Every structure is written in structure tokens, then in C-alpha cells.
Amino acid sequence: MKKLQLIASMMLGLAAAGSVSADAGKDTYTKVCAVCHAGGIAAAPRYGNAADWGPRIAKGVPTLYQSALKGTPKGMPAKGGNLTLPDASVKAAVDYMVAAAGGAKAAAEPKADAKKEAKAEPKKEAKPEPKKEAAKEAAKEEAPKAAAAPAPAAVAAAPLVQEGASAADVNSFNRLLKPAGKRNLPPPEDGIHDPANDGTHALQPPLAAFGSLPKSFAGNRVNWVEAIGSGKIKPRWDRTDLTAEPIVMDMNVVREVKGSMPDVVYPHKQHTQWLDCSNCHPAIFTPQKGANQISMASILLGEKCGVCHGKVAFPVSECRLCHSKKKDLVKPATAAAR
Amino acid sequence: MRKLLTGLRGGLFVGLVLALAAVLFVDIQDAQAEYGDVVINNHSDAATMRPVIFPHWFHRVRFACKVCHADLGFKFKAGGNDINMVKIIDGQFCGACHNGEVAWSVENCNLCHSAKPGTPTQVHESTIQKLAQPSGASQKK
Missing domain, CATH: 1.20.5 (Single alpha-helices involved in coiled-coils or other helix-helix interfaces)
Structure with a gap:
């Protein structure tokens, strides 16, 4: 009797959540998800393809929600790259795609067994909900199921959540690496802006400005040098005089380095497009060849090149952008001819 | 039941x-803030204002580094410029542009003073911060 009631309440909950979110899910899918999920671009699981979706659904719908909301290392961008989407819409879209892949049954069946597996289940499900308030629909669907869990299990599972959160991303211990879903977040979500401040919401989100700019692999993920070189951006050279042009100095300085790394080529050109001579000379660099002691250690500590590189210009992880001149390891006879 | x-x-x-x-x-x-976002908390917390966040990326799209770092005298050091509101209203530092003519004026307090209270002065995402000073650290010199 009790069992029957529980199952019935679960079904009701499912049906209610389903009818509310079905239209929203389809809407989101066609506007955002279909770009990749219709044809399987970048190995995305294809819409309606049970073989693609089967293994993913087997991991549980909450896991799918997490992947959709936070992105995955395989290439799924957080919220499909559309960070302004409300969480509820993303979840609705997931539901819509899961249903189309025949996942409705597969997903529902484990739910009937949830009472037995409840010890493991609640910790997964409790996670996505508190993170964003917008998950009401999902809560409706999941609450009866979780309620079926023995109370002690729900409490006992809670401390595990933290462990699960860090274990979910095996590289999370390495603060130098940032998954795709955590780059260029809008100010209210970036962790240092106060979302309770009205001004925070008036600020331009980085991606709104970066969309048309050339990409790079570090920093803001924008190739600033190419952006200015190709005329995509035209930063003013003077506070008010719009006609002022930079005095670009095209002179490379080659620094021979110890060890096997390629020598460093320092291009004045790319630097003088942004900077005035007085920014670097003479305070940071003595304007004389061979007069400056530079080491990677000093750069990492924020001196010399590190005054900008590693703060606003590309960081030291991009070794070959500076170490770009191959050494002549063997001195062939042709060297004399040169 | x-x-x-x-x-x-x-x-x-x-x-x-x-x-x-x-x-x-x-x-x-x-925290996942943008590379080069500078938090300035010299006086803000003490004055019960939110700390200031200066977004480098936003400004470098519009101005060459030289405009602020050579013409306006900003040193390359987070928190090293001893900026205060009197100087800004007087037309120094941020006030050179944030005067209602080049950019919006100082009445828009919350556009700059937008960090979570207590956020220490830092260059967000900088190599030094990552190596030695996690963003959660409570204090920075």
C-alpha cells in the first residue's frame, strides 16, 4: 500500500513537471541545443539517437543536468555557451532530449527502485538544486523520490557532497587549469563581483565584447595582439584626441637563453602598439642590449616581463610565444655563408 | 504515514x-573572474563600501595601456596608486575620464564599488596569485 502510494505520487510529480517543461524544453532545444545536438557536432549526443544517449542516461538525469549546466571536458559548453539561460530552461531542454532518446522509460525505472538505492541517490540529486534557486521544476520531480529515502541516509549523504564536488572534476586540484564552462563568466557569476549589488548587473559581460575577437589559449582567451593588428579593436591612443596614432617601433631584440629552450625574440612592434617607451624604460628595463638580467623566476614573481605578462598580457604558460627562435644546434658550413 | x-x-x-x-x-x-580584473580595497572596506573592481579587459578594448599607465600616471601595481574619491573628483586617476564627459561620472558608485565585501586587493587570475595567493586568501600585502 505504502509502496503503491509512493509510486503514484512519483508518477504524478513526473507528469506535472513534464507537462510544464515540455514546451520550454523544446523551445530551448531548437534555439540553442540543436546547433550541435541535431547533427552530433563535436561528438555531441544526437537528438533522438538512443545509442548516443543510452550510456549517458544510465548515469542518471541529475548527472546530465550537471553536464548541461556546468559543461564537460569533452566539449559541452556550460549551458550550451548561452550563459544567460535560466537553469530551469536548460534542465527542461535536457528532459526534452532525454525523452526523445527513449530515456523517459529508462530514467523512470531506476526511480521506482530509488527506495533501495536511495542511499546513493540523494547525494547526487541534492547537489544541483541548492546551487541555483531556479530548479523548482526539477525539485518537483525529485522531491517525492528523495522523500522516499530513509532520513538518516539523506543526512549522512550530505557530507559526501563536498567530496563528490571535487571528485567530479579530476583536475580541480590544479588551480592553473580552468574548465571551459568557467571562462569569461558574466560579472554576477564570476565570484568576486557581489551579485547583491545592482551595479554588478549593469556591467558588460566579457563574452559580449569578446565574441568577435580572435581567440587565444590563455588569459582572457583573447588574442589581443591580433585583435589590434587586424583592426578588430581600435583602442584610443589618447584620452580625448581620437586622431592620435601610436608611434610604432619595429625592432626585434633577440635574447639568447641558456639550456635547450629556443631563444627569446622580443618584438618592440607589438609592445609599442599599446605602450609608451616610458612605461618600460628605464624603470623596468635598461634600454641597452645585454644590460638586463631576466629570469623566469623573476617573471613569475611579477618583475621584468612579469609586470604585465601573467597579469594582463598572456601568461608564462604560452612559452613559445616568446621563446620562438630556434637555436642552431649544429653549426653547419653554410653558417659561414650567411 | x-x-x-x-x-x-x-x-x-x-x-x-x-x-x-x-x-x-x-x-x-x-572565483572565476576575468584575467586581469583588479580588486582595489585600500579604503573601501573601512568606509563600508564594496571594494572596487577594475576590469582591464573592458578598458583595453577602448584605450591603449599607455593612456592610463603613462599619461595618467597609474603605476603597474594593484593597490599601489593610493587612489581616493577626492582625487577622482579632482580629475586625477579614474577621474580623468570618469567625469561625465569621456565616461560616466562618480555618481554611479555601484558600477565600480561592486566586489563582494572583504575581497582583498589583488590582480585576479594573475600568476602570482595562483602560485602564492589563492583568491580565498584573506589578506594580501
Whole structure:
């Protein structure tokens, strides 16, 4: 009797959540998800393809929600790259795609067994909900199921959540690496802006400005040098005089380095497009060849090149952008001819 | 039956609260602000204002580095410029542009003073910060 009631309440909950979110899910899918999920671009699981979706659904719908909301290392961008989407819409879209892949049954069946597996289940499900308030629909669907869990299990599972959160991303211990879903977040979500401040919401989100700019692999993920070189951006050279042009100095300085790394080529050109001579000379660099002691250690500590590189210009992880001149390891006879 | 369910709900609620606390804890340790965002908290906390966030990316799209760092005299050091509101209103530092002519004026307090209270002065995402000073650190020299 009790069992029957529980199952019935679960079904009701499912049906209610389903009818509310079905239209929203389809809407989101066609506007955002279909770009990749219709044809399987970048190995995305294809819409309606049970073989693609089967293994993913087997991991549980909450896991799918997490992947959709936070992105995955395989290439799924957080919220499909559309960070302004409300969480509820993303979840609705997931539901819509899961249903189309025949996942409705597969997903529902484990739910009937949830009472037995409840010890493991609640910790997964409790996670996505508190993170964003917008998950009401999902809560409706999941609450009866979780309620079926023995109370002690729900409490006992809670401390595990933290462990699960860090274990979910095996590289999370390495603060130098940032998954795709955590780059260029809008100010209210970036962790240092106060979302309770009205001004925070008036600020331009980085991606709104970066969309048309050339990409790079570090920093803001924008190739600033190419952006200015190709005329995509035209930063003013003077506070008010719009006609002022930079005095670009095209002179490379080659620094021979110890060890096997390629020598460093320092291009004045790319630097003088942004900077005035007085920014670097003479305070940071003595304007004389061979007069400056530079080491990677000093750069990492924020001196010399590190005054900008590693703060606003590309960081030291991009070794070959500076170490770009191959050494002549063997001195062939042709060297004399040169 | 109903009593049992309320009991279970209570347990679930406690679980959710604990999970929320855990998630919040993880997120604060793991701020995802833009590369080069400078937090300036020289006087803000003491004056019960939110600390200032200066977004480098936003400004470099519009101005060459030289405009601020050569013409306006900003040193290459987060928190090293001893900026205050008197100087800004007097037309120095930020006030050279944020005067209602080149850019919006100082009345828009919350556009600059927008960081979470207590955020230390830092260049966000900088190599030094990552190597030595996690964003969750409470103090920076």
C-alpha cells in the first residue's frame, strides 16, 4: 500500500513537471541545443539517437543536468555557451532530449527502485538544486523520490557532497587549469563581483565584447595582439584626441637563453602598439642590449616581463610565444655563408 | 504515514542546507573572474563600501595601456596608486575620464564599488596569485 502510494505520487510529480517543461524544453532545444545536438557536432549526443544517449542516461538525469549546466571536458559548453539561460530552461531542454532518446522509460525505472538505492541517490540529486534557486521544476520531480529515502541516509549523504564536488572534476586540484564552462563568466557569476549589488548587473559581460575577437589559449582567451593588428579593436591612443596614432617601433631584440629552450625574440612592434617607451624604460628595463638580467623566476614573481605578462598580457604558460627562435644546434658550413 | 513523510522532509532539508553550505564553500575558493580584473580595497572596506573592481579587459578594448599607465600616471601595481574619491573628483586617476564627459561620472558608485565585501586587493587570475595567493586568501600585502 505504502509502496503503491509512493509510486503514484512519483508518477504524478513526473507528469506535472513534464507537462510544464515540455514546451520550454523544446523551445530551448531548437534555439540553442540543436546547433550541435541535431547533427552530433563535436561528438555531441544526437537528438533522438538512443545509442548516443543510452550510456549517458544510465548515469542518471541529475548527472546530465550537471553536464548541461556546468559543461564537460569533452566539449559541452556550460549551458550550451548561452550563459544567460535560466537553469530551469536548460534542465527542461535536457528532459526534452532525454525523452526523445527513449530515456523517459529508462530514467523512470531506476526511480521506482530509488527506495533501495536511495542511499546513493540523494547525494547526487541534492547537489544541483541548492546551487541555483531556479530548479523548482526539477525539485518537483525529485522531491517525492528523495522523500522516499530513509532520513538518516539523506543526512549522512550530505557530507559526501563536498567530496563528490571535487571528485567530479579530476583536475580541480590544479588551480592553473580552468574548465571551459568557467571562462569569461558574466560579472554576477564570476565570484568576486557581489551579485547583491545592482551595479554588478549593469556591467558588460566579457563574452559580449569578446565574441568577435580572435581567440587565444590563455588569459582572457583573447588574442589581443591580433585583435589590434587586424583592426578588430581600435583602442584610443589618447584620452580625448581620437586622431592620435601610436608611434610604432619595429625592432626585434633577440635574447639568447641558456639550456635547450629556443631563444627569446622580443618584438618592440607589438609592445609599442599599446605602450609608451616610458612605461618600460628605464624603470623596468635598461634600454641597452645585454644590460638586463631576466629570469623566469623573476617573471613569475611579477618583475621584468612579469609586470604585465601573467597579469594582463598572456601568461608564462604560452612559452613559445616568446621563446620562438630556434637555436642552431649544429653549426653547419653554410653558417659561414650567411 | 504523513508524520513519516514530514520527518523525511526535515531530514532532506537538513541535507540540502549542508549541501548548499558545501557548494558555497567550494565556489568562494574558486572565483572565476576575468584575467586581469583588479580588486582595489585600500579604503573601501573601512568606509563600508564594496571594494572596487577594475576590469582591464573592458578598458583595453577602448584605450591603449599607455593612456592610463603613462599619461595618467597609474603605476603597474594593484593597490599601489593610493587612489581616493577626492582625487577622482579632482580629475586625477579614474577621474580623468570618469567625469561625465569621456565616461560616466562618480555618481554611479555601484558600477565600480561592486566586489563582494572583504575581497582583498589583488590582480585576479594573475600568476602570482595562483602560485602564492589563492583568491580565498584573506589578506594580501
